[in-house]
Amino acid sequence: MGIGATAGVAAVGGIALSAQASSDSSSGSAGAAGSLAFDPDGFSKLTTTVTDTAGTEHNVTYHFWKAITYVANPVDETYQSLIVSAPVEIDGTAVDPTDAPILLANSIGGYMPSSVADATEVGGGGSAMGGGAAPSGAAPSSSTSAAPNANANSNTNATGGATASNQLLALAAGYVVIEPGARGRTLKNSDGEYYGTAPAAIVDLKAAVRYIKANKGLIPGDVDKIVSAGTSAGGALSSLLGASGDSPIYEKYLKELGAADASDAIFAVGAWCPITDLEHADGAYEWNWGANDLSTGKQVDQTVSKQLKAQFAEYQAGLKLRGLDGFGPLNARNYDDYLVEQYLQPSATTYLAALSDADRATYLAANTFITWSAGKATFGWDDFLTHVGARKKDTPAFDAFDLSAGENNEFGAGTTENRHFTAFGAKNDTTGLSSRRVAADIPEKLNLMNPMYHLVEKVNDRRSKHWWIRLGTSDSDTSHVISANLAARLDNLGDDVNHLYYWDQGHGANTDPGDFITWIADVTSFGKEKGADKKGKRN
Structure with missing residues (x-):
């Protein structure tokens, strides 16, 4: 009109x-x-x-x-x-x-x-x-x-x-x-x-x-x-x-x-x-991308990655979240299935359904991990990770041990440019800090910056x-x-x-x-x- x-x-x-x-x-x-x-x-x-x-x-x-x-x-x-x-x-x-x-x-x-x-x-x-x-x-x-x-x-x-x-x-x-x-x-x-x-x-x-x-x-x-x-x-x-x-x-x-x-x-x-x-992003990142190499082909420190994955599992359990559309409780053991079912397969289905028959056939031939049947795309989590390929960030992705992440700068204060904001990052600091603990004001700052709080x-x-x-x-x-x-x-x-x-x-x-x-x-x-x-x- x-x-x-x-x-x-x-x-x-x-x-x-x-x-x-x-x-x-x-x-x-x-x-x-x-x-x-x-x-x-x-x-x-x-x-x-x-x-x-x-x-x-x-x-x-x-x-x-x-x-x-x-x-x-x-x-x-x-x-x-x-x-x-x-x-x-x-x-x-x-x-x-x-x-x-x-x-x-x-x-x-x-x-x-x-x-x-x-x-x-x-x-x-x-x-x-x-x-x-x-x-x-x-x-x-x-x-x-x-x-x-x-x-x-x-x-x-x-x-x-x-x-x-x-x-x-x-x-x-x-x-x-x-x-x-x-x-x-x-x-x-x-x-x-x-x-x-x-x-x-x-x-x-x-x-x-x-x-x-x-x-x-x-x-x-x-x-x-x-x-x-x-x-x-x-x-x-x-x-x-x-x-x-x-x-x-x-x-x-x-x-x-x-x-x-x-x-x-x-x-x-x-x-x-x-x-x-x-404050929980490092663990979530390793749970998601820990198996993926960096773009250089280098694998991240798997010991650190596994420690952070364990932190994520504990955090996720404590949230007591239920997945959308009746999925049930979300935890580190089933989150891959949830992402695949709730988001990834529907996303691929929408993308493929919008292609012409010829373009869809070409895409599927190049991405054989996807099964296309009755107008729906299906695949597994591990194949999806392989499809995405290189991870963008080293570990830890957000509270870097060497204070090099932008988020370290986000929690700077006074004349201090970069600070740790997780206990794990502070404990494993590689910059020679005298204290291996987060500053006293960090917990309040995290609450001020996190919608989940x-x-x-x-x-x-x-x-x-x-x-x-x-x-x-x-x-x-x-x-x-x-x-x-x-x-x-x-x-x-x-x-x-x-x-x-x-x-x-x-x-x-x-x-x-x-x-x-x-x-x-x-x-x-x-x-x-x-x-x-x-x-x-x-x-």
Whole structure:
């Protein structure tokens, strides 16, 4: 259906999404004051062309607000600011974004700093890493950051071949797009002190949400329908933002920054390949990839690998998770079967079913470990591991014995660049540290950075209840268990979880961005109740 004269739709990837008629009125009341008051008239009027996932072009006119500092007492305005893009005309028809969902798209990769200070258009956010990272939804680099943080996770978001980023697709669908910057682990002041390490990034994102909510009625969009999106470390932070809504453990940090007096709970989460649950990530990684050699052909230290696998088994048993779709209790003994049945075989089936007969035959001939029968792909875990091939990271993958991982830097403090954050890493340190124990503040920092800490019965009912989680099957930046555990925990709590893996895709893949845009419309009911005309008729 095309866009009507009063209230209509914008089609993105063949998907009809509501775009309401233009109006001068706004609802709600502003809760921010002084430096934290949003200026509704401080925009520039821009136009862009968005090609959706079906190849259709959409002409979008939107209001764009340049970098706005979202805290009263910023540590570094270069990173603690956000940009706002709100559509006002789509394919020649005026639209009103007042009640539209808000896509909060971060471009954080590797827990590095991300800035929108110089952004001049939608999708202008980027990481400080490597001279600037792609916007949320744009193709990343697959390399890791340079030494001394050689194991860092250095990508942001990816499209997997799509023609537009999540931000652009959202804008063309009538959504408001807000892109926050955030401090990251490499930032250092003139005294040599690191001021962007944990928990700076999540505190900044929470402050951005509080700014948005405090400006209800001034800032465009429905502040009660914020959907966070991010990839890799950005996906981890997006998950954490959704899991920890209004948690009091962040309050002292937010007060120091002069964050707005408002809620930081969000409505929904989009997380691609989240690098999270860091204190248990080494064990999960070895359980998953311990049998795979590095790209050099070298096998990792099997003694260390086996010790970490044992740690994973103990941790997994303690979680007491049940698999999706009635699988039953998840443990180290059956998790391979669970991943194969719940995610990997369905992923391969979807991929193969979409191929032409000739292309499918060619793929199957090259990958004989897959049995294709009655339109379904079947195979075993060991063959899948062989198919993926080399693992990306040495062992330990996250708390490196030589403190070389980006995550060691994420838990740095003061003038100390890198620190251990697990007892196992500290005990086996190879850098000559005088103490083989983690620092006293590390347990608190881990709680502040891990969504799993918050996802416990009756602890935080202010969490997001709608979750979109994605991972590439060939992604060995982390363990497949990490996102599967997150999904299982959420499902066990009764949340709405949309989780799948992309076949043969690596870290940062996003091969169904049009579906994500549709999902946002579905979970927020955008274009349904809010698309009704004055007589109560729905479009």
